Amino acid sequence: MIAIIDYDAGNIKSVEKALNYLGEEAIITRDHDEIVNSDKVILPGVGAFADAMEKIRHYGLEETIHEVVEKNIPFLGICLGLQLMFESSDEGPGVKGLGLLPGKILRIPKSGDLKIPHMGWNNIKVKEDSRLFKGLPENPYVYFVHSYYLQADDEDIVAATTEYGVKIHAAVEKDNIFACQFHPEKSSTVGLQILKNFVSL
Template identity: 50%
Template sequence: MIAIIDYGVGNLFSVEKAFARFADDVKLTSAINDIKQADKLVLPGVGEFGACMGNFMASGLMDTVLERIKAGVPLFGICVGLQILFEGSEESPEAEGLGIFKGMVKRIVAPGLKIPHMGWNSVEFSQPSLPLFDNLSENPYVYFVHSYHAVPEDKSIVAATTQYGEALTAAVARDNVMATQFHPEKSGDVGLQLIKNFVDWKCE
């Protein structure tokens, strides 16, 4: 089963619909038992970093999700679901992130450009052999909506970048945890291929 974690934030139904195109066992859930039994986890997120973390903590699901990640269950974070994998964010200095990755989420610096970074932009793969990117062309266009981006301490976890005033982290990956700042469920055929790749991915 692929469990899409419902902790009260995120464009959950469009995410569920996109994943259900490639798997019969997709479940949008806020039940701890579902998360314990899931073969793969999806962590969506939209809105403010602090609100997402507050909802996640209040949901009672956070510790179980962290245990499953530690056990090697593949997890795919989307948008703020990527950001909360880090230690914290300039957007919500009072809120601690999950700390799975070291580093902070910082406001985009893009003089002369509108913030948020919203719309289609191309990405460059830093980990082109990552199974998540199988059957994708070089520099595909995907859909972004964000004002902040992750700045990892360990640059080797950056899986893709995009340019908007500065180089922005577009995706991260290490071991069984991967995440995109962009929205694959809104990114047309490219996003659907990426979702299919995660559904098909065999984590070793």
């Protein structure tokens, strides 16, 4: 069973649909026991950093998420879900993130005629031994929608990068923690393979 954490953020249904398409049983929940007893846990999200952290704390999910990580359950953050896993964000000054990994979320700088938010397909440069990108071509295309990006403190955890006016840490892996800034559930066959790799861990 895969638990998709429900904290009133967007794109939850599309993640569930993608998992169902892969033949996986998924449950959308904010129930502590259901989450910590799942085989895998996903933190999706579309929206603003500060609002999302407020909702996570309002529903008592911060402790639950930390428990999932401590129990070594594979945990995947998607889009805003990735950003929430870090310490802070330019989008919510003074608001603390989950702090699962060291790093900060910065606003994509204005550069030439690049549009912000960064919206659409970009290729990513994938780390060779990545578990999330196993079996994929060297520079696969994935779908992004974001105005903020991750700058991880530890380059060793970065599983994929992309360029959009600046170098973006597009995915991370550390022990049982995984996250991608792009939307695998909207990234066609490449995205489905990434989700399949995650559920196969």
